[in-house]
Each structure stands twice: as C-alpha cells, then as structure tokens.
Amino acid sequence: MFDPKLTALLPDLASYILVVTEGSFTGAAKKLNVTPSALSKLITRLEQALNCKLVERTTRKLIITQAGQKVYDQAMVMMNAAQQAVEVSQSEHLEPRGSLTVAAPEAFLNSVLQPHVTTFLHLYPEIQLKLRVADGEIDLFRDGIDIAFKLTDKPDENLVLKEIGTTNLVLCASPKYLAERGTPIHPTELSMHDCLYLAETARDNIWEFARDDAFFTISVSGRYAVNHSQMRLSGVKNHFGIGIFHDFVVQQALDNGEVVKVLPEWTIKSNYHGVIAMQYLQTQYMPTRLRVFIDFINAKLMAR
Template identity: 75%
Template structure:
C-alpha cells in the first residue's frame, strides 16, 4: 500500500534531485521558475519530513551530506522509474521524441560521432540530441546522461555494455620532422625529441610502452601541449613534435601521408584505450528515443570501428 506521505514528498524529492544536479539553489530555482529562497524553504521542509540533513550550506558551497547522498540515489531511481512508466505508455504509438544526452571523450566525439549526428537527427526529427565532451570519469546518473561512450579496458560493470570495437594508440610525427631529427628506434629515444602531450594531469607527459615482456616508462618533454586532439594533430603535422593519437583520429592523416607512424612495434598503454564501449543504465522500460539511438549507433558505428584482434 502506498504511504500518503510519500505522495506528498514526490515533488520535493524531484526538486531535491535538481538542486544536486545543478549544484546550487539559484540554478535549480531558475529551471523550476521559483525564487532561490522558496526552493531553499522547500528543501528545509523536506529535511524536516525525512528527519535528515541533506546539505551543508556555506556562503560559497552547497555540499551534500552522506545522508543526503543516500536520499539522492534512491530518489533518482524512483523518479527515473516514474519517467520510464510515462514513456513506456507512449512508446508503442508515437514517434521517438524528447531529449537525449550523450557523453563521449573529446577525440571520439569529434572524429567518430560528429559525422553521425546529422543523419541521425534527420531520421528522427522529434529527438533533441545533447552531446557532451567528457574525458574524465562519467557518472551517468548524477550527470543526467543517457548514453556514455568510453575508451577503456574496464567498463562500468553496473551499466549495460555494447562494445563497438577496439581502439589502439598510435605514435606519429610528420615526414618533415623525421627528416630533420633522428628517427626513434626505442621508446627511450623520445627523451631527445620534442613531444606533444595533453597537459591535463601531472602524468600526461609520462608515456608507457610495452613489447612482449619489455616495459618502459618515458618522461617526455616538448614546447607544445594541448588537451585537444585536433590541435595536437595540427601541431604534429606542422612539425612541432611527436604525438600520440587514437587510431580513429589519425587514420586519415596516415593514409594521406601527412604523418608517419613511429615505434610501430611497441604498444602504448593508457587509461584511454581498449574497448570502445557504449554504456547505459539497465531499464525494464527503455524510452523509444534511447532505443533508436542505441540501434542506430550499433548499425552505423560497429563496422567503422571494428578492428582485428
């Protein structure tokens, strides 16, 4: 039997989810069309009803408490189930429609998903597609993401996995750069070269190489670093140094001869290589817009990304 108290709390719990997702009362209130003070009072009322403190409020930050995190996780499940129930009732007799949020690493988004977008939206004119470049960890529930693409050997085991192929990392330089510099024959030779790396983390200039049982870690250096794959590729083509790229990023440049692979007999190890994984939450009632996106991606991307083992 449904507790009448639960019914009265459902709108407040939905508002609480929005505050957590937006990270502030101001941003959430704007979406709800209310004032921040009214929303703050609503959350206070919810805290009293649940007998828990949901947030630690300071002048600069809104920090969710441990109890608040537990309430949030259960509330998301409940609200998502309600949303799925609504959508399932419409899915059999309506055109796929609504908003779909997809996250992927920047390089994958630019090189693989970008050509995919226009044909997909033309085929499904009632779907609104939101793409997010996300190179770090992705929490699809907390970030409101429907589908996440990952380049990894360790996909999230709590999510459904559709593997689209494999990706490897390729070390390359321009022919002009190699004409003016000694061609590396061993990973340690890179110490003497200009290398172009991401510069996102303190370890991005540390490159790991593996061949059979031989493993080498090399701290590279260079005059140019940028966390954008196309800009790094332009730098390599311009002769600024040697760079590492995913195979789907560099394939065209290799075929046209504007770059040349070096140390091809070595495997480059990274957190961002392995399976090309498309992941989404397990659900009994999948919205039509999500189902058609997954099917479209499997049909149009699998052949393009598949590589021999």
C-alpha cells in the same frame, strides 16, 4: 507495501532534485516559478520529514551533505522510474521524442561520432540531443547521462555494454620532422625528441611502452602540449614533434602520408585503449529515443 504518507514527499523530493542539479535555490526557484525563500522552506520541511540535513546553506554556495547525496540518488531512481512509466504508456508507433544526453571522449566525439550527429537529428526531429565531452571518469546516474562512450580495456561492469569496435594508440610524426631529427628505433630515444602530450595531469608526459617481456617508462618533453586531439595532430603535421593518438584520429593523415608511424612494433600502454564501449544504465523499459540512437550508432560504426 509502501507507506501512503510517503506520497506527500514526492513533490518535495522532485523539487530537491532540481535544487541539487541547478546548484542553487535561485536557479531551481526560477524553473519552478517560486521564490527562493519559498523553495528554501520547502527543503527545510523535507529535511524535517526525513529527519536529516540535506544541504548546508552558505552565502556563496550550496553544499550537499553526505545524507543529502544519498537522498538525491534515491530520488533520482524515483524520477527515472516515473519517466519510464510515462514512456511505457506511449504507443511504440509514436515518433521517438524527448531529450537524450550522450557523453564521449573529445577525440572520439570529434573524429567518429560527430559526423553522424546531423544525420541522426534529421532522422529524428523530435529528439533533443545533448553531447558532452567527458574524458575522465563519469557517473551516468549522478551526471544525468543516457549513454556514455568509453575507450577502455575495463568497461564498467555495472552498466549495459555494447562493444562497437576496438581502438589502439599510435605514435607518429611527420616525415619532415623525422628526416631532420632522425627516427627513433627504441622508446628510450624519445627523451631526445620533441614530443607532444596532453598536459592535463602531472603524468601526461610519462609514456609507457611494452613489447614481449620488455617494458619501458619514458619521460618526454617538447615545445607544444595540448589536450585537444586535432590541435595536437595539427602540431605533429607541422613538424613540432612526435605525438600519440587513437588510430581513428590519425588514420586519414597516415593514409595521406602527412604523418608516419613511429615505433610501430611497440604497444603503447594507457587507460584509454581497448574496446570502444557504448554503455548505459540497465532498465526494464528502454525509452524509444534511447533505443533508436543505440541502433543508429551501432549500424554506422559497425559498418566502418
């Protein structure tokens, strides 16, 4: 049985959540229609009630303490539960409504998901859809994500998983480039070619290949590197070198003959291949807007 005195903390916890998500007292105060000083006093009162320091206040930025992060995480559980209570109280026949935040890797969002977004928005005019490019690791709970699409051979075991397909990586180049520079027949020959890579991290030009029991790690280089799949594909089409792409990014160009596969008998090793995973938090009561989006995308992508 919870302590009735805790109910007095709920409004302050809700205000604290807004401070964290906004990253400042000023931004949160504007949304709450109070002054920053009043909000600062409220957080001080909450810190005294909880007997812990939640934020470090500096002249330049707001720093959340370790205890403050834990309080925020638990407060978000509270807010999510409150949101679910509101949604459960609504009749199922009501039109799906509310905000839905979806995260996906840039290549998948641009090549696969984006064409279906407008159709979904036309079907459900009361849903506000927020799309985020997320190529790295994300925390659905911390980052306020309702659904995350991941291209991986290791889906998050702590989230609900719905597999909607598979994806592999493809090495390709334009026929003109290969005619001029030659077609590599072994991964080690890539060191003699111009290659297009992401250039996001120091290891993005390190490509790994496997076939049967053979395994090769190759350091590549080239005149053009870009962390945007369509721009990188455009570079390959314009004969600047050899690039690696997800199959769904390059399939049309392959079908049109604009590019051809290179070393197709080799498997490209990467963290970003395997299943196309649609993942979301486990919840007893799924919001209608979430359910209709899952069903819609599943129907569209499974039919591909």
